[in-house]
Amino acid sequence: xxxxxxxxxxxxxxxxxxxxxxxxxxxxxxxxxxxxxxxxxxxxxxxxxxxxxxxxxxxxxxxxxxxxxxxxxxxxxxxxxxxxxxxxxxxxxxxxxxxxxxxxxxxxxxxxxxxxxxxxxxxxxx
Amino acid sequence: xxxxxxxxxxxxxxxxxxxxxxxxxxxxxxxxxxxxxxxxxxxxxxxxxxxxxxxxxxxxxxxxxxxxxxxxxxxxxxxxxxxxxxxxxxxxxxxxxxxxxxxxxxxxxxxxxxxxxxxxxxxxxxxxxxxxxxxxxxxxxxxxxxxxxxxxxxxxxxxxxxxxxxxxxxxxxxxxxxxxxxxxxxxxxxxxxxxxxxxxxxxxxxxxxxxxxxxxxxxxxxxxxxxxxxxxxxxxxxxxxxxxxxxxxxxxxxxxxxxxxxxxxxxxxxxxxxxxxxxxxxxxxxxxxxxxxxxxxxxxx
Numbered sequence: 001x002x003x004x005x006x007x008x009x010x011x012x013x014x015x016x017x018x019x020x021x022x023x024x025x026x027x028x029x030x031x032x033x034x035x036x037x038x039x040x041x042x043x044x045x046x047x048x049x050x051x052x053x054x055x056x057x058x059x060x061x062x063x064x065x066x067x068x069x070x071x072x073x074x075x076x077x078x079x080x081x082x083x084x085x086x087x088x089x090x091x092x093x094x095x096x097x098x099x100x101x102x103x104x105x106x107x108x109x110x111x112x113x114x115x116x117x118x119x120x121x122x123x124x125x126x
Numbered sequence: 127x128x129x130x131x132x133x134x135x136x137x138x139x140x141x142x143x144x145x146x147x148x149x150x151x152x153x154x155x156x157x158x159x160x161x162x163x164x165x166x167x168x169x170x171x172x173x174x175x176x177x178x179x180x181x182x183x184x185x186x187x188x189x190x191x192x193x194x195x196x197x198x199x200x201x202x203x204x205x206x207x208x209x210x211x212x213x214x215x216x217x218x219x220x221x222x223x224x225x226x227x228x229x230x231x232x233x234x235x236x237x238x239x240x241x242x243x244x245x246x247x248x249x250x251x252x253x254x255x256x257x258x259x260x261x262x263x264x265x266x267x268x269x270x271x272x273x274x275x276x277x278x279x280x281x282x283x284x285x286x287x288x289x290x291x292x293x294x295x296x297x298x299x300x301x302x303x304x305x306x307x308x309x310x311x312x313x314x315x316x317x318x319x320x321x322x323x324x325x326x327x328x329x330x331x332x333x334x335x336x337x338x339x340x341x342x343x344x345x346x347x348x349x350x351x352x353x354x355x356x357x358x359x360x361x362x363x364x365x366x367x368x369x370x371x372x373x374x375x376x377x378x379x380x381x382x383x384x385x386x387x388x389x390x391x392x393x394x395x396x397x398x399x400x401x402x403x404x405x406x407x408x409x410x411x412x413x414x415x416x417x418x419x420x421x422x423x424x425x426x427x
Contacts, residue, residue: 035284052396052406073356073370074174074226076167076393079252089169091251102251104167104394117398125361 023048025057031093031100045113051094051101054115063087063108064122071126078116081123082106089116148385151344152377154408158185159349159376163245165407166193167394169252171259173197174372175230177250177392178351179237181374182426184245185349187327193250193392194258194289195243195315196326200229200236202312227353227372230424231331242326243319247292261289262311269310272302290318332425337416339423340375340387349390350375351424358419359391359409360399368421376408385413 025046032039044057064085072080079089088107093100105113153159161184168177176197184190252258268282278286278299286298293301297317305313316323332339343350353372355365377388386402389409397404402411 033288035288050406053398074168074172074372075170076252077356077360078393078396078399079169083170089252091167091169101395102164102167103396104169104251115396115398116394117396117400120360120399 023053023055029095031095032090045094047094047096049096051096051099051103052115053118054092054094054103054105054113055118056111056113059112059114061122063112064114064119067123069120069123069125076104076116078106078120079104081120082116085119087119147341148378148380148413149345150377150379151347152379152388153185153344153347153349154376154388154390156347158188161185161188161190162376162390163190165390165395166392167251168193168392170257171197171250171252172226174392175227175233176200178227178372178374178424179230179233179426180245180250181390181392182349182351182424183326183329185374186329186426189324190245191324191326192243192245192248195248195319196233196237198262198311198315199240199242199326200233202309203236203240227369228422230351230353230372231333234329234331234426237326238329240326241316241319242324243315244322244324247319247322248290248315258289261285265289265310265314266307269302269305269307274303276302278302286314290314292318292321330427332427334423334425335421337420337423339425341378343423343425344375344378348425351426352389352416352420353422353424354416354420356391358411358415359389360401362401365419368419372424379410381410386410387413387416389416 023046025044027042027044030041030043032041046055046057047053067085069077069081070084082089085106086109089104090107091102092105093102104116106116106119107113162181166177166180168174173193177193179196180191180193264285268278268285272278272282278295283295283298287293293314298314301310301313301317340350340352351372351374353369355367355369356371358365373392374390375387376390379386379388389411391407391409393407395406397407400409402409
């Protein structure tokens with residue numbers, strides 16, 4: 001009976017893990033544009049399989065955790081939040097497999113970065 | 127018996143009307159929908175109306191147009207000249223209102239029939255270490271510094287190239303030497319896209335106060351623009367107003383007994399912070415929440 005219960009629980013947990021967002025962390029390539037010049041950088045980061053999340057390794061979430069997000073209506077609120085934290089928002093391309101996926105990131109002075117959507121999730125709305 | 131038949135008939139009619147009202151539509155992957163490309167990222171550019179118009183125009187024509195190009199045309203001409211705004215104490219606020227959602231009708235009229243760029247020639251995404259808005263302002267300054275007979279430095283050329291990537295040093299030099307400052311952005315843009323130049327079709331804006339116009343558009347395979355409060359996307363509290371931002375509605379579905387609309391935003395492909403299901407920058411917003419946040423519905427005719 002206890003073996004059966006354990007099996008059922010294991011099945012439930014493995015299904016839940018399968019359904020959740022999975023990030024893959026590795027040393028990969030990012031492409032940036034600086035005054036029209038394209039630069040390719042190798043960096044350690046975590047991303048999902050379609051390039052909608054980007055978090056450098058390491059990234060210290062305390063930089064944004066619980067901080068107030070300034071109000072904004074039209075412009076990208078993640079970019080506004082990034083600038084309020086003294087970060088620099090910019091566009092990057094992430095290489096996943098053989099495809100480049102465009103995304104943005106908030107780059108901090110220590111070289112760490114995070115996509116502005118994930119950054120927004122760390123803050124608190126007024 | 128006849129009362130029972132009437133009741134059944136009434137039930138059937140009511141059910142079919144309800145089904146039509148929220149029948150599933152997803153125009154992202156139809157041939158004209160694919161032309162819109164991935165969700166754009168306006169970054170700190172306050173031109174949501176230009177980005178939405180680019181989506182609607184791309185959908186209408188099947189080619190991906192640059193929101194940046196539509197914004198430049200509008201700001202250069204329809205607003206009485208870009209440089210006039212800057213010289214009259216420009217601090218970003220004027221450009222804010224240029225791209226504001228309520229300017230969508232003027233944005234459409236200001237671009238109708240004018241030369242415009244494809245997205246691949248003039249990317250709409252905000253730029254690297256310097257913001258596009260600052261760069262555009264700086265380009266006006268450069269034109270004034272260079273004058274009619276001067277020459278650009280490499281650094282000045284780099285600022286121009288950051289916004290207009292197809293231009294050579296020689297082309298920039300020539301345009302700087304032959305164009306007056308109020309026209310500089312417009313002519314740089316046109317030259318930047320000369321190899322793939324397109325003309326905006328003769329289009330007219332439609333403005334509606336009825337939310338049901340969205341359903342009418344979707345039911346005929348068309349997308350619609352909305353002026354709405356973006357707080358509805360990230361905050362469960364009632365929206366403070368019915369304006370401030372503009373996006374397009376590209377789909378509809380019924381989920382858990384509730385009707386949801388697919389809103390294509392212009393804040394990039396990431397989904398962080400949205401309180402509703404999100405797919406690469408497209409958000410499924412419940413009808414009742416979208417309705418309370420929406421002021422106007424816009425179409426491109």
